[in-house]
Amino acid sequence: MKRRQFVYLVGIATASGGLAIACDANSNQATTELGQTATELGQTATELEQELVIYSGRNEKLIGELIKQFEAQTGAKIQVRYGDTAELASAILEEGTNSPADVFFGQDAGALGALQKAGRTVQLPSALVNQVDSAYRSPEGQWVGVTGRVRTVDYNTNLVKAEELPSSIFGFTDPKWQGKIGWAPTNGSFQSFVTGLRVTEGEDRAKEWLEGIKANDPKVYPNNTSIVEALTRGEIAVGFVNHYYLERIKQDNPEVPVEHHFTEDIGSLVNVAGIAIINSANHPNIAQTFAEFLLNEDAQNYFASQTYEYPLASGVAAKGNLKSLNEIRKQEKRIDLSNLNDLDNTLKLLQQVAII
Template sequence: MALMGCGTGDDADTTDAESDELVIYTGRSQALVEPLVEMYREQTDREVRVRYGSDAQLLAALAEEGDQSPADVFWANTTGALGNAAEEGRLTDLPDDLLGMADYFVPSNAQWTPVTARFRVLAYNTDRVDPEDLPSSVLDLPAQSNLEGRFGWTPAYSSFQDFVTALRVVEDSASAATWLADVEANLDPNSYTSNTPLVEALAAEEIDAGLTNHYYVLRKRYGDAKVDDESTIDPEAPIAIHRFADGDVGNLALVTGAGVLQTSTAPEAGHDFLRFLLNTDAQTFAAETVNEYPVVNGIDVPSYMLPVDEALQTSPEFDLEQLRNIDGTLDLLRNQGLL
C-alpha cells in the first residue's frame, strides 16, 4: 500500500493532520483517483493525501490503526468492503443532502454513498464467436461446449468473487459450488490474475470468451490516454460485450462508493469530497474517461456505452451490502482449488 500526497508532498506524521488536510484511503486505481483528487485540490486549495491498496488491505489497516488512524475517507472499490466497514462501526452517518445526491444504489444504512457502477458481462472475440450462440444466463455457461479450453475467468480477483458471492445469495451456496465445478469440468477454463490480462488474451485470440466487467472491454477499444497506457488501446480489437437476459446474476452491477470514517479529524472536508465525487464534473469524468456508469441522473455517457437506463435494467435486484459476506465465497473457491 502506498500513501501519496497531493499538495505539499510533505511526509509529516498524518496522525497530526490539521482540519484542512484530507486523508483518503482508497481501493480504487491510482490512474482514476489521481486526476479526480487533483481536480478537487485545485477547486478547494486543500491538501489531500491518498493511501492506495486493495479494499481488504485498507480494512486491515483501519483495524490495526484503530482510533489512531489518520484516515478521513474510505473510498472503496466494492460495496462489500463498505458494508464491512459499516458493520465494524467505522463509518459515520452522512448528512441528508449528501445522501440525496445519488439517484441509484443508495444504501439503507446512510453511512456511505455510491460513486460509480460497473456491470459484469461476458466478453467475446468477434472473429471466433457468433453472439447468437451465447447463452441468455450465466448459469448456462457450463453447457457451452464450443468454449472448452477457450474460456477465461479471474477466480482470485475481487469482482469475480463479488459475482460468486451474489450467486451464493441469489441461488444458494450449493448451486454456486455446482456451477463452479461444472465450468471447471466442462470448459477447462484459463485463469487470469485480473480482468486486464483476460481481455488482452481475448483480443489476442488466446481465448474466445471470458467473464469480466464491462469497462475493461470498452477501455481496450476506446481507452483514454489520461488513465490508460496508449500501447494497450486498440480500436480494431475484435472484442465485444454479451449481456445475459435482464435480471440475470451474470449482469450484476458492482458499485464503488465512499464514506467518512469515525476517526476523521476533518469530517466536513470528507463530506465535501463526497459531494465533489457526485458532482457533474466528477461523474462525467468517470463516464467519459474510464467508462464507468454515473449514479446521478442527467450525466451523459459515451455513445458506445449502453444507455444508463438500459444498463440498470440488466442487473438483478440485489442488496449490494450482502457482498460483504465474502468469507463463504473465499472458502468455496479454496475448496474448489481455485485459490
C-alpha cells in the same frame, strides 16, 4: 494469495454535521465545482478544514488527477494512502478510533458494507446520497456509490455469434464451451461476483456453477486486462470481465473483434466504487465536501470519459456502446450491495472447489 478477512464490531454511527464546500482563493465567496455558494448551502468558508486523509482502494492512476483538482480547489493538504480495498478496510478496523482516515474510497461495495456493519461509518446527508439511485448506495445512507462497473461476458465476434450466447451465466457450464472460456479466479472483481452469486443463488448453486465452469477447462488469467487481450487474439472465445477493460482497449483500437454480452441474471452484476466517512474523522466537513465533489457533474464526466465506468450521479450518461444501468437492473435480482462483504467464505468456496 492473501486471505482477506473483515472483523465485525457492533454499533451504528451517528450522523455528522452539514455539508461544507470549497473555498476559491481568488474570490471572497466560497464556491463548489458546480458554482454553488457557501451562502446557498448555509455554510461559511471558515467551517472547512484544511486537511483531509483518504484511504483509497482506487489506485492513483484512476483518481489521482481528481484529487489534485480537489486539492487545488480547496487549498487543503490531502494525504492519500493507496492500497488494496479489503486491506485498507481491515486497517481502519484495526486502528479503531485512532485511525487517521477521514474518508474511505472503496473499490467495491462489500468493503464499504463491512465498515458500516462494524459501526465505523457515519450517516451521510440525504442531499448527497439522494443524487444516486437507491440500488447503488447504503439503504441506511452510510455510504454512497460514485461509479459503477458491470460484469460482462465479452466475446470474440469472429469465433462466436451473438445469438449463440446464453442468456444466463449458468449457460456457460454447457460442455459446448469446453476450452473456450477465460477467467481470473484470483482477481478481486471476479471474487466479488462469486460473492454476489452466493448471495442471490445460494451456496449450493454457486458451487454448482464454479464446478461446471471448471469442468469446461477454462484458461486462467491473472486479471481482466489479460482476458480481453486474449480475446482480441482469438485465444479464447468468451471471457468473464468487468465492462470497462474492453472500452479502454477500443479507445486505441476500435476495430478489435470483441463485444460485450450482458446476461439476464447475476452474470451482469453491477458493483460500485464508493465513499464512506469514518466515524472518527478529524476533518468531517471537508470529508463531506470531497464526497460531494466526486458526485458533481465534472467529476462524473471524468470517470465516464477517462476510466469508462458508469457515472452514478443522476443526469450523467455513460460513454461508449453500453447498455443503460436501467436496462441491466431489469435483468438481475435486487441485491443490497452491502451484503457483498463476505469475501472470506467466497475464498473458502473457491479453495474447496480447487480453483485457487
